[in-house]
Amino acid sequence: MAKKDKRESRESVTKKQARLSHHERETMKRIWIAVGAMVVLIAIIIAYALAQAYWIQPNIPAAVVNGEKISQETMAHYVGYQQFLLRQQLIQTEQLEQQMDPKGKNGFFTSQIQQMKARLGAPETFARQTLDKLIDNLLIRQAAQRLQITVSDAEVEAAIQQAFGYNPNPPTPTPTPSPRPTATPAAGQPTATPLPTPTPTATPLTYDGYQKRYKDYLSYLQTQTGITEQEFRQTFSDRLLQTKVEEAVTKDVPKTEEAVHVRHILIIPKTPTPETVGKGTPTPTPDAAAQEAADKKARQEAEDILKQLKGGADFAALAKKYSNDPGSAAKGGDLGWFGRNMTVKEFEDAAFALQKPGQISGIVKTKYGYHIIQLVEKDPKHPRPQADIKRAQDQAFQKWLDDQRSKAKITRNFTMKMLPPKLQTPIPLP
Numbered sequence: 001m002a003k004k005d006k007r008e009s010r011e012s013v014t015k016k017q018a019r020l021s022h023h024e025r026e027t028m029k030r031i032w033i034a035v036g037a038m039v040v041l042i043a044i045i046i047a048y049a050l051a052q053a054y055w056i057q058p059n060i061p062a063a064v065v066n067g068e069k070i071s072q073e074t075m076a077h078y079v080g081y082q083q084f085l086l087r088q089q090l091i092q093t094e095q096l097e098q099q100m101d102p103k104g105k106n107g108f109f110t111s112q113i114q115q116m117k118a119r120l121g122a123p124e125t126f127a128r129q130t131l132d133k134l135i136d137n138l139l140i141r142q143a144a145q146r147l148q149i150t151v152s153d154a155e156v157e158a159a160i161q162q163a164f165g166y167n168p169n170p171p172t173p174t175p176t177p178s179p180r181p182t183a184t185p186a187a188g189q190p191t192a193t194p195l196p197t198p199t200p201t202a203t204p205l206t207y208d209g210y211q212k213r214y215k216d217y218l219s220y221l222q223t224q225t226g227i228t229e230q231e232f233r234q235t236f237s238d239r240l241l242q243t244k245v246e247e248a249v250t251k252d253v254p255k256t257e258e259a260v261h262v263r264h265i266l267i268i269p270k271t272p273t274p275e276t277v278g279k280g281t282p283t284p285t286p287d288a289a290a291q292e293a294a295d296k297k298a299r300q301e302a303e304d305i306l307k308q309l310k311g312g313a314d315f316a317a318l319a320k321k322y323s324n325d326p327g328s329a330a331k332g333g334d335l336g337w338f339g340r341n342m343t344v345k346e347f348e349d350a351a352f353a354l355q356k357p358g359q360i361s362g363i364v365k366t367k368y369g370y371h372i373i374q375l376v377e378k379d380p381k382h383p384r385p386q387a388d389i390k391r392a393q394d395q396a397f398q399k400w401l402d403d404q405r406s407k408a409k410i411t412r413n414f415t416m417k418m419l420p421p422k423l424q425t426p427i428p429l430p
Contacts (some may be wrong), residue, residue, distance in 0.1 A: 020192055062418055063131060064321065064411040065138045070131070072418045079130045079236075079423055080225030083120065088428070090116045120424045124416055131414055137238045139404045144245050151240045159236045164217075166210035226420075249400045250393040259382035260375060263315055263333035266325040268369035271300040302363045302370040309360055317372045324369065333374070337382060347371060389425070396418050 063067035090113065097109035104110045119126055144150070161168065205213070218229055271294040305322055309315060316332025325330040340348065350364040354375035361373040384392075416424050 060413050060418075062412075062414045063135055064409075064413075065135055065143060066408050066410075068138055068142070070134050070138065070338060074231065075127075075131060075134065075414065076419050076423065077227040077231055078134060079127050079419060081221070081227045081231075082130050082422070083427070084221070084225050086116055086120060088298055090120070109224075123424060127416065127423070128414065131412070135410060136401060137242075139401070139408055140238070140242050140245050143404060144241050147245065147248055149241065149244050149248060151237050151244065155240055155290075156233055156236050159240060160214070160233070161210060163236075164205075164210055164213050166205045166207065166213075168207070170204040180209075246393070246397045250396045253389065253392045253396050255384060255389060256381040257384050258352070258380050259337050259378075260354070261337045261377040261379075262335050262351050262354070263319060263374045263376060264325070264328065264335060264347075265302075265315075265319045265323045265372045266334050266369050267298045267302045267305070267322065267371075268324040269294040298370055299363065299365075302372060306360075306363060306372055309372065309374075315360070333412060334376070337377075337379075339382070339384065344368075347373070351375070361382065 060072070062072050062075035063070045093109055093112050093116065097104070097113065101109055102104075102353055218232060221227055221232065222229075269291070271291050301322070305318055308318060316334075319331055321335030323333055325333070340352070342348070343351075344366045346364055346366045349371050350361045350371070354361060354373065355378070357375055357377055359375045361371075364371040364373060
């Protein structure tokens with residue numbers, strides 16, 4: 001009986017040990033599964049982080065314009081390139097200031113230098129402005145494709161050659177005559193003046209010289225900014241393409257306008273300047289009665305002059321004698337040609353209302369005083385000044401470009417982290 005109890009006791013212990021061993025194995029199994037899952041999860045997290053850092057983030061475009069991408073790399077290269085150009089411009093402007101205005105009295109160079117330093121000192125603003133320009137370039141390229149406007153490789157090459165001072169078809173140099181020996185003057189005759197020594201003609205840049213200059217500059221540029229040769233040439237292509245597109249979209253800007261050529265006599269009311277009360281006290285305003293009297297006197301003077309003109313007096317002579325306009329009085333009141341929207345409305349309406357050369361207006365009041373106007377010439381299709389045409393073309397092109405931006409689907413993803421560290425911080429300047 002005792003043996004049976006011992007056997008049963010041992011079997012009970014064995015079963016208990018077996019149960020404990022199974023439980024431990026299950027527990028360890030669950031632990032290892034958890035550890036394995038944790039390792040996999042960590043691996044996934046690390047892989048995702050690496051993918052974000054080395055593949056996903058670098059491949060997010062800085063911007064997308066109607067489905068076309070501007071890569072981070074291109075963005076960084078152009079920011080560096082524009083920064084490089086601005087630094088070169090800053091150096092040149094500082095050198096010019098030292099040569100032409102070393103004490104900064106004029107203020108022009110100082111203002112330009114301060115503006116350039118401010119731009120270089122604000123890297124994020126500078127980068128976003130560069131991105132805006134890249135977006136505009138892409139919009140112009142897309143529009144050029146629709147308009148079937150192209151720029152050839154030959155045109156780009158010619159523009160680059162010109163920029164580097166190479167002329168593939170230099171003009172034939174004109175031979176400079178050599179001075180001929182002169183005979184010894186006889187007694188009493190004046191000594192002949194020797195001919196000047198011919199100035200040596202500058203040796204034109206050869207093609208090989210141009211190639212070396214181009215490659216050296218490009219190599220230096222790539223070291224400084226990272227810009228590729230293709231991107232560098234693209235800047236020239238974009239410039240040429242913009243010119244062609246601008247010509248196409250502004251072709252309807254009028255080259256002529258209705259214009260008049262007039263003379264005038266101006267009489268300005270001479271209101272007495274009131275006496276100052278004391279130092280630091282504002283100058284008192286002339287009283288209404290004095291102003292009214294001066295205005296009445298000026299108008300009466302203008303009426304007297306108009307009466308003389310109607311009596312046959314010479315307009316130019318009276319303008320020289322009486323006109324208070326310092327810019328035109330000495331010229332007999334001549335204002336030259338001008339079109340619409342070039343002067344105050346009252347003067348413009350009166351001038352354009354005149355129809356025949358020699359016709360004289362009545363008295364015209366403007367904020368400047370009292371005018372008498374004589375029409376010299378009138379032309380419904382007078383050539384516009386080139387500056388006016390250029391201004392109108394610039395405005396028309398800007399309006400067109402604004403319209404392209406508003407219609408385009410533009411996504412900006414840019415952050416400063418997309419740029420190399422050296423482009424994220426302000427440039428140290430003296």
